[in-house]
Amino acid sequence: MPTINFEGKDFFCAEDETVLECMTRHGVMIPSSCQSGACQTCMIRALEGKPTAEAQQGLKDTLKAQNYFLACVCRPDGDMTIGLSTVSPKYRVSLLEKEALNESVIRLRLQEPDGFSYKAGQFINLMRPSDELTRSYSLASMPGDGFLELQVKRVPEGQMSNWLFDDLQIGDEVEFFGPAGDCFYIPGSPEQPLLLVGTGTGLAPLYGILRDVLAEGHTGPIHLFHASLAAAGLYLVDELRSLAAGHEQLHYIPCVLHGDAPEGGRQGNITDLPAEVLGSLSGYRVFLCGDPPIVNALRQKCFLAGASMQAIHADPFVFTPAPDA
Ligand SMILES: Cc1cc2nc3c(=O)[nH]c(=O)nc-3n(C[C@H](O)[C@H](O)[C@H](O)COP(=O)(O)OP(=O)(O)OC[C@H]3O[C@@H](n4cnc5c(N)ncnc54)[C@H](O)[C@@H]3O)c2cc1C
Numbered sequence: 675m676p677t678i679n680f681e682g683k684d685f686f687c688a689e690d691e692t693v694l695e696c697m698t699r700h701g702v703m704i705p706s707s708c709q710s711g712a713c714q715t716c717m718i719r720a721l722e723g724k725p726t727a728e729a730q731q732g733l734k735d736t737l738k739a740q741n742y743f744l745a746c747v748c749r750p751d752g753d754m755t756i757g758l759s760t761v762s763p764k765y766r767v768s769l770l771e772k773e774a775l776n777e778s779v780i781r782l783r784l785q786e787p788d789g790f791s792y793k794a795g796q797f798i799n800l801m802r803p804s805d806e807l808t809r810s811y812s813l814a815s816m817p818g819d820g821f822l823e824l825q826v827k828r829v830p831e832g833q834m835s836n837w838l839f840d841d842l843q844i845g846d847e848v849e850f851f852g853p854a855g856d857c858f859y860i861p862g863s864p865e866q867p868l869l870l871v872g873t874g875t876g877l878a879p880l881y882g883i884l885r886d887v888l889a890e891g892h893t894g895p896i897h898l899f900h901a902s903l904a905a906a907g908l909y910l911v912d913e914l915r916s917l918a919a920g921h922e923q924l925h926y927i928p929c930v931l932h933g934d935a936p937e938g939g940r941q942g943n944i945t946d947l948p949a950e951v952l953g954s955l956s957g958y959r960v961f962l963c964g965d966p967p968i969v970n971a972l973r974q975k976c977f978l979a980g981a982s983m984q985a986i987h988a989d990p991f992v993f994t995p996a997p998d999a
Pocket of ligand 1: 708712713797809810811812813824825826827828829830831832833834835836855875876878879989990991992993994995996
């Protein structure tokens with residue numbers, strides 16, 4: 675049974691238990707969110723002992739070399755001494771603006787701290803200061819906007835989203851750390867066709883990426899599919915239509931599963947629509963964001979339609995499992 679040493683105390687890890695589960699069971703709080711290795715909130719450092727390869731998947735080589743790892747997916751195969759991560763500074767910022775984008779999505783604009791640098795499409799891990807409840811939110815802003823924009827959907831019974839909707843007021847402070855994630859545009863190949871597909875608030879990172887792509891002078895065709903169950907779930911429709919009207923290479927396709935197709939859009943299953951509309955995706959660079967099962971299905975379908983796996987960037991919005999799950 676591996677032993678985890680933290681701040682001079684030994685904790686015994688049960689069979690098949692992750693470092694995060696072990697520490698939580700012993701009452702040691704490590705900030706965490708998705709609990710599946712996606713959001714990197716629970717990144718900690720092995721001061722002695724080697725983290726498993728799975729626990730370092732997706733981390734930068736520089737972090738791997740320093741023995742940083744994700745506690746939520748680390749089932750240790752030997753004893754370890756761990757320390758909390760000091761990689762990413764924690765920022766404390768005020769809420770500048772709060773606006774409803776539709777009945778279930780709000781836009782929050784936060785102060786951008788001095789010295790904070792990010793790429794459009796990355797995400798931050800937002801903390802409620804009172805209890806350090808942490809959740810990941812994608813940045814819909816792009817560097818130079820002068821604020822950090824989040825687009826948040828209300829989740830029934832959701833702790834963070836309901837607090838952001840109902841309690842957080844302009845001027846109140848929140849904390850965050852990051853940025854993280856590698857779903858962003860790297861300039862180069864300006865004529866390459868781009869496919870951006872988002873469901874629900876999966877539009878948030880794509881909205882940042884899209885504006886970044888246009889600012890970089892991308893000239894190849896850009897197809898943005900934004901999907902929702904019904905028309906009421908779409909948002910920023912007028913703004914995206916006028917952005918497309920001003921850029922002939924940009925095609926905005928709002929999509930719904932139920933009801934009539936929106937003007938200029940499509941009705942149908944979003945996992946089928948991109949290949950139906952565009953045919954072969956050979957040579958495309960693809961960005962997929964939002965609901966995890968849809969993102970995973972789209973990844974397969976885009977690959978089968980000809981996109982290379984290396985050209986597919988995906989940001990599934992993995993949610994925190996319920997405590998009894
Ligand atoms: C990289 C990343 C980026 C993200 N970006 C965004 C973003 O830009 N905008 C945004 O709105 N969200 C985003 N999310 C999701 C966000 O982190 C939270 O999971 C979400 O806001 C719900 O948190 P909550 O505290 O309100 O709900 P919780 O209290 O965590 O959940 C309440 C209950 O609902 C369940 N649940 C939560 N979400 C869902 C879901 N989608 N489907 C089914 N059941 C669910 C939980 O398991 C739990 O039982 C992102 C997630 C990741 C990993």
